[in-house]
Amino acid sequence: MSDAIVRWASRLAEAELSAALPRRWAHTQGVAARAAEVGHVVGQDADLLVAAATLHDVGYAPRLATTGFHPLDGARFLRDTHEADERLVRLVANHSFALLEAEERGLQEPLRTEFPLLDEPLLVDTLIYCDMTTTPDGARTTAEERVAEILGRYGDDSIVGRFIRRAAPEIFSAVGRVEKALAAQPR
Template sequence: MAAPLASWASRLAEAELSHTLPRRWAHTKGVAGRAAELRGILGTDAELLVAAAALHDVGYAPRIVVTGFHPLDGARFLRDEHGADRRLLRLVANHSFALLEAEERGFREALEEEFPLLGEPLLVDALVYCDMTTTPDGERTTASERVAEIVGRYEEDGPVGRFIRRAAPEVSAAVERVEAALVAQPR
């Protein structure tokens, strides 16, 4: 990839989402914008976070859907069609506690085997923060409002409904850790 990683990721996400899923594209742009705001706490990993934020929902694109589980479909697409960076793949595959949803959908083993969770807590938390403080329309929100919005959008007993209720305490904790890092950063 000749272009910087974040620029490439944004162009790819736009190509896959903007026409077929404009609301998902609005969310994606908002998440990537939030990621850019975290440059001060991520240093050299800031570009990777912005790229992961731009691509975190690419697996929703109709031409990419294989399993119907967007984190896995997106990461496989990025690996198989684009030879994407391994850390980027692991962030996309595991964004926002996807492992819990994978368990609900019967994909936990595949996700863990193909894309193990990245052992970089601040980077993982930062992607959760960006995704879970951005509405479906790309606006800012709180983590609790975002979780409530997701709960309201999906069937309570469906895999997403069960997953998000299980993940809610972890989402809140991740957002709090990032907010604490933002407050603590040198000015």
Template sequence: MVNHLSAWARRIAQNQLETSLPRRWAHTQGVARGAAALEPVFAADSEVLVAAAFLHDVGYAPLLALTGFHPLDGARFLRDEHRTDERLVRLVANHTFALLEAEERGLRAELEAEFPILDDQLLTDALTYADMTTTPDGAPTTPHARIAEIVARYGPDTVVGRFIQRAEPEIMATAARVEQAVAAQPR
């Protein structure tokens, strides 16, 4: 069942991405499906998790890409234009080890000051996991394959290539934590 917050988030993301960045929109939908599949683990937080999944890449939208760093651009858009819940905005701002990429871009202090990381590590992990187990076309994948695809697409010596290689151990640890939480659920 789609709840109010995730339905709203889906509309916002679709309006920003579907026409201008259809492949990014396909990825976004896949990430939201992945986040929804984690509902048994995150029942209390599934609404905010799925909404964050829909919105995690909204900062790529051409009209929103002011700094060129999508977590910061997306979080600012959600905060400033939509007065979105702070928890949701902070998830979007910090998804998939954004602080490491922000550091590569010289934006770490700015990101940390405006959007501190949530104290809920497993919820943040869940969004990262959903992102890193979804291909650019929205299909399921493994974190290893996703990292390799990102390095191949951007190049190993680019900002994104350097960041994702640096983040790989953390991404793999995140995947292990989420998979352990899923496995611990009663069947």
């Protein structure tokens, strides 16, 4: 991968999110900045990580929201419209334990079938880390504060609330694994 994919991802995400969903765009920029900061932990996949961070929420764009489940809608858009790199598409589709939310929405089978989870735990965890340590406005936060914010915004009994409560232990574990990897690796 090269930084060309990062530039492409940034242009695409900005085009889809900045005007329609400025707060989502601010979050996206924060997640991408976090990925650029910690990308060294995934070695040669640093640009892939930044591109995935930049595109992880593209499926929220109103014109792309066909199922209403942004990981699936975004991944289909990247695959079908842009013929994007398969690993990138699979990262977007599965970011932040999307399979658990897909189950809540009755979309687990299409997500799992069309976009199998990558067997690259550190890369997957690092994208989770970047997303779950960034506020909706793009600022840094802790994973615990982020989960609490999501619960507060959506409510305990919503689909997202049920999902995030189920995913929280896994989110905290993934963030912990990345923090450990970052601490063990010189910058």
